[in-house]
Amino acid sequence: MSGLLYGVGLGPGDPELVTLKAARLIAAADVVAYHSGTHGRSIARSIAAALLPRGVIEEALVYPVTTERTAHPGGYRGAMVDFYDSSAERLAVHLRAGRTVVVLCEGDPLFYGSYMYLHDRLAPSFVTEVVPGVTSVSAAAAVAGKPLVRHEDVLTILPGTLPQPELARRLADTQAAAIMKLGRTFPAVRAALAEAGRLDEAWYVERASIPGQAMIPVRDVDPGAVPYFSIILVPGADRQVGDASADGAVAQPVPPVARTDPAELFVVGLGPGPERWITPEVTDVLAIVDHIVGYAPYVDRIPQRAGLRRHASGNTVEVDRARFALDLALAGERVAVVSGGDAGVFGMASAVFEAAQDEIYSGVRITVLPAITAAQAVAAAAGAPLGGDYAVMSLSDRLKPWDVIADRLRKISESDLVLAIYNPGSRTRATQVALAKQVLLEHRSPETVVVIGRSVGRPGESVETTTLGRLDPAAIDMQCLLIIGAGGTLVSGDRVWTRRFVPAPQPVG
Known part of the structure; x- marks a missing residue:
């Protein structure tokens, strides 16, 4: 019968902070294991020294490297993988022999604790239990x-x-x-x-x-x-019970310091991917504003600096976000609203102008700065599929009904325009690519060239060329942008391009 493995937290250092359960298990252990640096001294063992039973087997797991360099061919990571593999096997020998093994861990075993790497290796094969400890935090x-x-x-x-x-x-x-x-x-x-x-x-x-x-x-x-x-x-803010923010109400932003500058709000695009695609003009604005407002993943792309306040929010609250930014600008603060891609292409610029229809914002100047949008990035990665006339659409029906989308798809298809499709699908819109494909095939050949750009400019980037007939709607999600070719869209090797000229229609009869 296999033995039992315990990962035991000892707390941050004071032996009196060891839990009763941890002390009981250590006192009853057949084997006690602990990590140490290359010097051989173990903090975990020193905390539990008075609890170790007479005659217990000790397994000192000495790291092969801490901060110094290593000659291991896999570098530091490779040396540590080998160390944990060999340490786990040493303990497995005791467990197969039916012994109870206690691994000591300062703090909590699963909170930046060394024990967790042994747990990963041993828990699938042996009965294990983790005893929590007081964390250093x-x-x-x-x-x-x-x-x-x-x-x-x-x-x-x-x-x-x-x-x-x-x-x-x-x-x-x-x-x-x-x-x-x-x-x-x-x-x-x-x-x-x-x-x-x-x-x-x-x-x-x-x-x-x-x-x-x-x-x-x-x-x-x-x-x-x-x-x-x-x-x-x-520490968090020192709010007392009874404060508005302490009672569950939405906390209001700290009133900005009024400036004498004319009120201005910048709306900027960050491009669809890497930092190098952000324009110098946008970079200059981001360096002088005091507030960044936007959807959280886009706000996350802005480096923090002294004096910058970041206001991240979720998706689908674009107008509320715009009003918040306008309020800051109205008070004289320097504010930038950020979007992915180009702010004027299915981005925040339109939402800002919508919110700004309220007369109270009439004194705020709105400046929109252009940026690379996803269609441009995917087209460049594929070749030049937007080399002729093209249309741009979003398949999202959050702001327009599907009947309108389908009607526009038919008209674009009838006009033989290249079509760039944003927001093709998501977890809650799993059928729209299939429906769009069905509509497009009413007027387009199944051999129509289709480009699928996924995460272009970001990790996991891929660009695939297929046809409208072979397009698999199940493989399309919000990370994708589709470019549906026209009659003049061709494939040359691995490049996709659209002819600049369109033949004149031949007279009938």
């Missing part, structure tokens, strides 16, 4: 005496090893944060806090719950004296 908050989150606040846990721009973006987009894995990453983390405007509210906690613990403002920390076992806390 909880311990640091207790040391600081500062509540991290209140009411509907969002807490984000961030590794300090993230790139600085990514750290800054995530810090700006959350109410509260804890940043782990500091040490050599501290200078970049401090810079990210400053870019996000969170430096003055950030606290540094070192060696929480053990001798030598300390808490000081991050701005006062010596970057050269930061150990790995330290953490930064950015």
Whole structure:
């Protein structure tokens, strides 16, 4: 009969924070395993030292590398994969012999804990149980005496090893944060806090719950004296019960500081993919505005910097988003509304003008900056299918009925125009590509050239050429843009292009 495997959390360091269950399991273990650095000293073992039973088998799992270089052909990752494979096999020998194995883990086993990599390898084959422990985040908050989150606040846990721009973006987009894995990453983390405007509210906690613990403002920390076992806390706002935002009401934005500049709102497109497709004009505007407003995935593409406030929202609330941006601009703030692709092509520009019909916004100048749109990106990747006359349509029926879409598809098809189709399908619109194909085939040959562009300019990009007859609607989703060719659309090798000329119609009779 196989033995039992326990992943046991020991808390952040103070032996008195070990749970009763963890202590009981350690005292009854046949085998106790623990990780250590190349120096051989194990923090986990030192926490549990007084609990180890007499005669217990100890398995010291010594990392082959920590921060130094490795000669392993697979680099650091390859060395660690081999290490966990061999460590798991060492423990599997005991488990097959029917022994109870306890793996010690400081903090919580499944919260950045080393145990999880053994769990991945052993849990499919042996009976396992994970015993949670007090995390370093909880311990640091207790040391600081500062509540991290209140009411509907969002807490984000961030590794300090993230790139600085990514750290800054995530810090700006959350109410509260804890940043782990500091040490050599501290200078970049401090810079990210400053870019996000969170430096003055950030606290540094070192060696929480053990001798030598300390808490000081991050701005006062010596970057050269930061150990790995330290953490930064950015508490949420100190709101009291009874505040409007504490009682579940929608929090209102902090009133902007009024400026004397004329009110202006920029509406900009970010292009369909990589940063290099963003125009210099748009880049210049994004560098001077104080507020970015948009659908969350597009806001996420804007690097965070000091003084920039980001206002992300979900899909389908375009007009509400536009009003929010106009209100900021009306108060004199510098604001940019962002869209993917070109803001004027199924983007936010039209929604902004719709909202701006309200007379209260008559004093706001709206400036729309052009950008590459998805049809251009897919066409360029395929060749030149938009080289002649073409039409652009969205298959989404959220803002227009399907009968209107079908009628327009027929008229475009009758006119022999190349057609670029946006928003072809989604989880809630699974039938529309098939319906559109059926309508187009009323007037187009099944051999009509079709280009399917998926995630062009982004990871996973693909461009496929097929025909209208062979088009598989089930393979199309919101990551795709379709280009339906016309009579003059040809395929030359792997390139698709449309003739610039159209023959004059021959007289009848």
